[in-house]
Amino acid sequence: MPLQRSWVASANSADTDFPLNNLPYGVFSTPNHEARCGVAIGDMILDMAAAEEQGVIDLTDEPLFDIPFWNELMEQGPAVWTALRNRLTTLLADGAADRALVEPLLVPVSDATLHMPLVVSEFTDFYAGRHHATNVGTMFRGAENALPPNWLHIPIGYNGRASSVVVSGTDIRRPWGQLKSPDHDSPAFLPCRRFDMELEMGAIVGMSSDGPISVDEADAAIFGYVLLNDWSARDIQAWEYQPLGPFQAKATATSISPWIVTKAALEPFRTSTPDREVAILDHLKDTGPMLYDIALDVSLTPDGKPATTITRTNYSEMYYSAAQQLAHHSTSGCPMNVGDLLGSGTISGATKPERGSLLELSWGGKEPLTLDCGSTRTFLEDGDTLTLAGAAHGDGFRVGFGTCTGTILPALPEPYAR
Incomplete structure (x- = not known):
């Protein structure tokens, strides 16, 4: 697919994340306006609340964009999703008849929060990333037992905390927790010493379900995707995870990018999951290409020093697609809700520069990573800023996600001190 040209000049640049081909959905505020829905186009944002108030956007009998979130649109279902995308494309395309109505509704991204x-x-x-699971399993169980017996048959997951999901730019406070050193019989309550990032994609469920759904139904139910960093306290995790898995180690925060890139925008970039050495059961089998070719990278910026790109990989490295994950989630009859967020799991490739966590990049702390400024890291230090970026690349354009950032703040004073 070629670049779709827009009368918004900045949307026609090969360097923008937000050409007319993309049209991602976010929420923004300005000094003059409270938080409201917006659509990114080049270096501008279309104010959807104003567009609806003025009748430029008119999809349903009731307003959809008078609230600062996109859940109301999701609840309308795929027909309305498609109608909105078509209307936006018509309004913003080069030569659009209604340009004079739309142009005053644009807000510079630079003026927005x-x-x-x-x-x-x-x-x-x-x-659900095989390279990540193999690397972690090898570190802790040896290469012969790297993958659990169930791993090649089902996408393993755990229920996290929606309350800890935060938008890009939110500072992340180093957590306290129980840490257990192999040199001591008892744990101690201390600030995390092995704080980590995890490069992931997040799939947003746009249609509710009550009972098992097929992989195709799950694919249809996904509204869009975001970048996702599932911050992880590795030393807290090592002590707590047996036998039930992650808990407080993952409850500090999960950062997502502020722009939802719709599934429709990613359609030209579909690709297949990797070949399977073990056949999965029929209810989870691929029915077509259900992953996406999205190039991803992570940079680490120490306080006051330049950034270093520490990882480059691709979403196509996943062993299970978001549709398979959602279908598996529903198999027990678990209801799925509009606005549910599914983290892909850490995305790592086959080589060291493609690893999606510091746990892997430093091989459990045994192989420190040297940054461009000369500093080394095994895990994150206070003041470090992590930036995730990603885009699918077309012919002369990119469908991007913007960035997903977070800066590590020092742990608070001992919370239970007497």
């Missing part, structure tokens, strides 16, 4: 783009109903995080 971005907010959470949705109300997250529930959050589930998966462990």
